[in-house]
Amino acid sequence: MDMLIAFDSTQQALRAEMLLEYADIDIDTCPTPKEITAGCALSIEFSREELQEVKEIIISQKVEIKGIFERKEKHYVEVK
Template identity: 35%
Template sequence: MKRYIMVFKNTNDAVRGEEILKNKSINMTMMPTPTQITQSCGICALFNEEELEKINNIIEDKKISFKNIYEISSNGFSIYK
């Protein structure tokens, strides 16, 4: 199963994003952002592939503000969105 990390632009966006994802019953974990990815916000959301469709719907509705979504693989991180 693929895993993804949603990186936020700042802490305010991360807190708001966490609230939105929890309210939409998204199964995710907030965690420190790996320094290999970015040095912007220090908080990101980790989630599995099964949540991707619901998260994409939230993004399309412009209900969440984020910087990037990365797919996690054995080779590291690659930008998904």
């Protein structure tokens, strides 16, 4: 999995996890990498192929996120 959503609150992370699982998107919940400053220790990983659908769900359901990041070698870069 090469994409990651970081959150400012655990409540929003758990909400996003539920919504993405309901949409049958393959995700993994993981600790937020130290290089990403976020208010929540949980992040969600998913495949790049799912990016558009993930964005649509996040926006339509008004999930509050810190950002969506892509893994580039050993670092994460925010996706706009």
